Amino acid sequence: MTLSVTAPSGVTHQMADAWRRQTSLRRLYTVLGIGLLLAAMFSSMWFADEANAGHFFDRLPHILDFLSWLVPKDWNDVWRALFDIASPHDTGTQEFNFPLGRVYIWGGFYIPEYFELMLTTVNVALVSTFIGFIFAVPFSFIAARNLTPHPALRLVVKRFMELLRAFPEIVIAGLFAAIVSTGPIAAIIAIGLHSIGALGKLFYEINENIDMRAEEGLKAVGANWFERVRFADLPQVLPNFMSYTLLRVEINVRASTIIGAVGGGGIGEELKLSISRGFGAKTLALVLLLFTTIFIIDQFSAWLRRKLVGEQAFLMGGA
Amino acid sequence: MTADEIKAIEERFPHVFHRPFHQRFWPLFLVAGTVLYLIYALWFFSLPQVLRESHWERLPLFLSQWISYDLQPEFRLDQPEITPKYPRFSALGDNPNPDWVVRNADGTFTVLIDGQPKSVTFDKTKATIVANGQTVPVALTSGKPVISGPVPDWITAHDDEVVAKMGFVGEVRVSVDRVKVRKRFLGWANFVFDTRSPFFGKSAGEVISLIWSGPELKAGTSNLALAGDNIWNNAQWQHGDVWTKLLQTIVMAFLGTLLGAFVAFPLAFFAARNITPSGLLSQVLKRFFDFMRSVDMLIWALFFTRAFGPGPLAGSAAIFFTEIGTLGKTYSESLENIDDKPREGIKSTGANGLLVQRYGVMPEVIPVFISQTLYQWESNTRGATIIGAVGAGGIGLKLWEAMRTNSNWANVFYMVLLTLLVVFVFDNISNFLRRRLSRTIHDYNRIQAEQG
Numbered sequence: 001m002t003l004s005v006t007a008p009s010g011v012t013h014q015m016a017d018a019w020r021r022q023t024s025l026r027r028l029y030t031v032l033g034i035g036l037l038l039a040a041m042f043s044s045m046w047f048a049d050e051a052n053a054g055h056f057f058d059r060l061p062h063i064l065d066f067l068s069w070l071v072p073k074d075w076n077d078v079w080r081a082l083f084d085i086a087s088p089h090d091t092g093t094q095e096f097n098f099p100l101g102r103v104y105i106w107g108g109f110y111i112p113e114y115f116e117l118m119l120t121t122v123n124v125a126l127v128s129t130f131i132g133f134i135f136a137v138p139f140s141f142i143a144a145r146n147l148t149p150h151p152a153l154r155l156v157v158k159r160f161m162e163l164l165r166a167f168p169e170i171v172i173a174g175l176f177a178a179i180v181s182t183g184p185i186a187a188i189i190a191i192g193l194h195s196i197g198a199l200g201k202l203f204y205e206i207n208e209n210i211d212m213r214a215e216e217g218l219k220a221v222g223a224n225w226f227e228r229v230r231f232a233d234l235p236q237v238l239p240n241f242m243s244y245t246l247l248r249v250e251i252n253v254r255a256s257t258i259i260g261a262v263g264g265g266g267i268g269e270e271l272k273l274s275i276s277r278g279f280g281a282k283t284l285a286l287v288l289l290l291f292t293t294i295f296i297i298d299q300f301s302a303w304l305r306r307k308l309v310g311e312q313a314f315l316m317g318g319a
Numbered sequence: 320m321t322a323d324e325i326k327a328i329e330e331r332f333p334h335v336f337h338r339p340f341h342q343r344f345w346p347l348f349l350v351a352g353t354v355l356y357l358i359y360a361l362w363f364f365s366l367p368q369v370l371r372e373s374h375w376e377r378l379p380l381f382l383s384q385w386i387s388y389d390l391q392p393e394f395r396l397d398q399p400e401i402t403p404k405y406p407r408f409s410a411l412g413d414n415p416n417p418d419w420v421v422r423n424a425d426g427t428f429t430v431l432i433d434g435q436p437k438s439v440t441f442d443k444t445k446a447t448i449v450a451n452g453q454t455v456p457v458a459l460t461s462g463k464p465v466i467s468g469p470v471p472d473w474i475t476a477h478d479d480e481v482v483a484k485m486g487f488v489g490e491v492r493v494s495v496d497r498v499k500v501r502k503r504f505l506g507w508a509n510f511v512f513d514t515r516s517p518f519f520g521k522s523a524g525e526v527i528s529l530i531w532s533g534p535e536l537k538a539g540t541s542n543l544a545l546a547g548d549n550i551w552n553n554a555q556w557q558h559g560d561v562w563t564k565l566l567q568t569i570v571m572a573f574l575g576t577l578l579g580a581f582v583a584f585p586l587a588f589f590a591a592r593n594i595t596p597s598g599l600l601s602q603v604l605k606r607f608f609d610f611m612r613s614v615d616m617l618i619w620a621l622f623f624t625r626a627f628g629p630g631p632l633a634g635s636a637a638i639f640f641t642e643i644g645t646l647g648k649t650y651s652e653s654l655e656n657i658d659d660k661p662r663e664g665i666k667s668t669g670a671n672g673l674l675v676q677r678y679g680v681m682p683e684v685i686p687v688f689i690s691q692t693l694y695q696w697e698s699n700t701r702g703a704t705i706i707g708a709v710g711a712g713g714i715g716l717k718l719w720e721a722m723r724t725n726s727n728w729a730n731v732f733y734m735v736l737l738t739l740l741v742v743f744v745f746d747n748i749s750n751f752l753r754r755r756l757s758r759t760i761h762d763y764n765r766i767q768a769e770q771g
Contacts, residue, residue, distance in 0.1 A: 048571065048631040048634075048635050051567055051632075052632035053627070062626075123363055170718060171722065174719065178722075180372075181372065258616070272621055275622065287618055291610075295613045
C-alpha cells in the first residue's frame with residue numbers, strides 16, 4: 001500500500017516543522033517542570049531532615065531497635081490488654097496493670113477500658129458530624145447560587161463556612177478546653193464547627209447542580225422559599241447529602257482520634273501515652289482496636305453509600 | 320376532580336400511593352433513631368453537668384486577648400513615696416513613663432484608664448474612682464477601703480479590696496496598701512521590635528532614617544542587619560521561629576504527598592482490576608492501601624516521632640504513609656474507570672505492556688491523578704497543622720504550647736492568621752491548577768465524544 005500526499009511538499013514540510021517545534025517545546029516544559037519538582041522535593045527533604053531532632057540516616061539503623069520495644073514478651077498480653085484481663089507479668093507497674101481500667105456496668109460485668117475509650121472517640125465523631133449536618137443543610141441552601149434567598153446573605157454564609165473550614169481545629173479545641181475543661185466536649189465543638197464548613201461546601205455544590213424544574217413548578221403554584229426547598233430541592237439532594245455525611249463520619253473518627261491525642265480524651269490520648277512510654281502490649285492492643293474500628297466504619301459507610309447513590313459515592317470529596 | 324378520577328390516578332401510580340411500610344416510614348425511623356442516639360450521647364458525655372461547670376465568662380475575655388494587650392501598673396501606698404511599678408517584661412520596656420499616669424501637683428496620682436471619664440485619682444488617704452458618669456470616693460484611713468455613699472453596680476466592695484470594672488478598657492483594684500490598675504489596649508504590643516531592641520519605641524520614620532543613614536547602633540553590624548536580626552528574634556513574638564515552623568508544616572504536606580504519589584503511582588496499575596496481570600495481586604494491594612489508610616495519620620505520626628525524634632521528618636513520613644493508602648486507592652479507582660478503547664488500539668499495533676500503559680492509559684489518567692494529588696496536598700496542608708501538635712513538627716506544636724498556658728492568645732491568633740493565610744494561598748493554587756486540568760480533561764472528553 002502506498003501513501004499518497006496531495007498537499008504541496010512545501011506545506012507538509014512547514015507543518016512537520018511546526019509540529020516538531022511544538023513537541024520539542026512541550027518536552028522541554030515537561031523536563032523543566034519535573035526538574036523543578038525534584039529540586040523542590042530534595043531541598044524539602046534536606047530542610048525536614050535539618051530541622052528534625054534525629055536525622056534520617058543516623059536513625060535509620062536504629063529503626064529496628066525502635067520496633068523491638070513494640071514486640072511484647074508474651075503475645076497473649078495483647079489480648080489481655082485489650083480485654084482488661086489480669087496478666088501474669090503484672091508487677092504493679094503501669095505497663096501491665098490491665099484490670100485497673102475496667103468500667104463496671106452491672107455486677108461483675110464490665111466494659112474493657114479501651115473499648116470505652118474507643119466508644120468515646122466514635123461518639124465524638126458521630127455527635128460532631130450530626131452538628132455539622134444540622135447546620136450545613138440550611139446553610140447550603142442559602143449558599144447555593146440557584147436557590148439563595150438573597151445574594152448578599154449567600155456571600156456572608158459562604159465566607160463564614162470558608163472560615164470554619166480553614167480555622168485550625170486544634171485552636172478551637174484549645175480555646176474551648178479552657179472554657180468547658182479539657183475532654184470530649186471541646187473536641188465535639190471543634191470538630192463540629194469544622195464539619196459545618198466542610199459539609200456546607202460539599203452540600204451547596206450539590207445544590208448548585210440540581211434539576212431546577214421541580215423548583216420552578218412549585219414557584220408557579222406560589223410556594224414560598226421554605227416550601228420550595230422542602231418539597232422540590234431536598235428530595236433531590238438528600239441521598240447525596242447522606243452519602244457525604246457518611247464520608248464525613250469516616251474523616252471525623254480520625255479527626256477525633258487526633259484531637260484526643262492533644263487533650264480531647266478518648267483513645268487518642270491513651271495511644272499517645274502508651275507509645276511515648278513504650279508499652280508494647282498496650283500499644284499493640286490500642287492500634288489493633290483503632291485499626292479494626294476505623295476499618296469497619298469505613299467499609300460499612302462505603303457499603304451504605306453505594307446503596308444510597310451508587311458508584312458515584314466514590315468520586316473524590318471530603319476534607 | 321371527581322372521586323373516580325382520583326382513584327384512577329391512584330391506580331395508575333401504585334408505586335407513589337401504595338408504597339410498602341418500610342419505604343414510607345424509614346425517614347421517621349431515622350429521625351427517631353437519631354433523637355434516641357442524641358439522648359444517649361447527652362447522658363454519655365454528661366453534658367448538663369459539663370455545661371454547668373464551664374466558664375463561659377472566659378470566652379469574651381480570651382477572644383479580646385486575641386487582639387489586645389494590657390498593662391498592669393501597681394502603686395504601693397505603704398512605701399514612703401508612691402511610685403508606679405510595672406511587672407517585669409511589661410510591654411513598655413525598662414523605662415516606662417506612659418502619659419496616662421499623671422503625677423499631680425498636690426502629690427496625688429491620676430491614672431487615666433479611658434481619659435478623664437474613666438480614671439482613678441488617689442493618694443495615701445483616699446482614692447476617687449470615676450466611671451460611667453459617677454464619682455465614687457473610697458476612704459483608706461480606717462484599715463480597710465470604705466466607700467462613702469451608695470455603691471454603684473460596676474463596683475464590687477470586698478472586705479479588703481474594692482474592685483471597679485470598667486469594661487473592655489480595664490479595671491481598678493483599690494486596697495489600703497496598694498492600687499492596681501489594668502489598662503487594656505487594642506492591638507499587638509511590640510510586634511516589630513521587642514523592648515530589648517535599640518529600635519524599641521522609635522517611630523517608623525526614625526527607624527528608617529536610622530537604617531538609612533544613622534550611626535551604627537551596634538559596632539560592627541549595619542543597622543539594617545541589626546534591625547532584621549531584632550525583628551527575626553523578637554522575644555515576644557518569635558517571628559523567626561514561627562515562620563520556620565510554618566515552613567516546616569508546608570514542607571511536611573508537600574513532601575508527604577509527593578512521595579506518597581510516587582509510590583502509589585506504580586502500585587495503582589497493579590491494583591486496578593482491568594490492568595493488573597493477577598487478580599490476587601490486585602486484592603493484596605487493595606487491602607494494603609486500606610491498611611495504610613486505616614492505621615491513620617495519628618498512629619503513623621506517633622510511631623515516626625518515636626523513631627526519628629520530634630520534627631518535620633516524622634510528620635512527612637506520617638503523611639507519606641497515609642498518602643500511599645489514600646492515593647493508591649483513588650488512583651486505582653480512576654484507573655478502573657478508564658475508557659478501554661485507546662488501550663485496545665495501542666495493543667493492536669503490537670506494543671508491549673509498558674508502552675500500552677504509556678500511550679493507551681496515561682494520557683487519560685494523568686490529569687485526573689494530578690488533580691487528585693493536588694486535592695490531597697491541599698487537605699494535608701490543613702492536616703499537617705494538627706499532627707504537629709503530637710510532636711510531628713511544624714506550627715502545630717507551637718500553637719498547642721502557646722494555648723496551653725492560656726495567657727498568650729495574641730500569639731495564638733498571630734499563628735492562626737498565618738495558618739489561614741497559608742491554607743488560603745494553597746487552596747487557591749491547587750484550585751487554579753485543578754481548574755486548568757479539568758479544562759484539559761473536559762477538552763479530552765469532548766474530542767473523544769466528537770470522534771465517537
